[in-house]
Amino acid sequence: MKILGVLCSIAVLLLTGIRCTSDNEKEYYGGLDCDTLQVSYSQVIDPILDRNCNACHFTGSNGTGVSLENYADVKKVVDNGRLLGAIKHEPGFAPMPQGGDLDDCSISKIEAWVNKGAPND
Numbered sequence: 001m002k003i004l005g006v007l008c009s010i011a012v013l014l015l016t017g018i019r020c021t022s023d024n025e026k027e028y029y030g031g032l033d034c035d036t037l038q039v040s041y042s043q044v045i046d047p048i049l050d051r052n053c054n055a056c057h058f059t060g061s062n063g064t065g066v067s068l069e070n071y072a073d074v075k076k077v078v079d080n081g082r083l084l085g086a087i088k089h090e091p092g093f094a095p096m097p098q099g100g101d102l103d104d105c106s107i108s109k110i111e112a113w114v115n116k117g118a119p120n121d
């Protein structure tokens with residue numbers, strides 16, 4: 001019985017150890033892989049919005065009332081706080097993209113760009 005107890009403790013330690021490692025590795029890998037320093041509007045942000053959002057959010061898309069097609073329009077949604085609220089699925093905002101998720105790296109890039117003042121670069 002004693003041996004069984006010891007074996008059980010070892011098994012529990014191993015299992016929790018393995019879980020912690022894989023969680024950390026995922027975050028570490030995501031951090032390494034994701035460049036949040038080079039985040040210019042024209043090179044990085046606009047293409048992300050084009051790919052994921054502009055099918056619904058083009059100029060004059062009266063269904064959404066939000067255009068993300070050009071810098072001036074995107075800046076409006078940055079300044080009223082709705083862009084980050086929507087893509088980070090924060091309470092009080094319509095979660096975007098509608099019916100899906102933006103990948104973590106794209107969210108980090110948009111957030112980094114907003115935090116440096118959302119320049120038209």
Ligand code: HEC
Pocket residue numbers: 049052053054055056057063064065066068077082083086087092093094096097098102
């Ligand atoms: C399939 C269509 C569709 C796609 C794709 C989509 N949206 Fe939307 N979006 C909508 C609709 C419809 C609304 C307005 C409905 C609502 O408020 O629930 C909206 C509202 C918004 C709002 C206003 C949210 C608020 O709470 O005021 C923002 C900001 C927004 N979208 C950003 C985005 C971004 C950024 C993407 C891409 C990552 C995206 N959307 C992708 C359809 C879409």
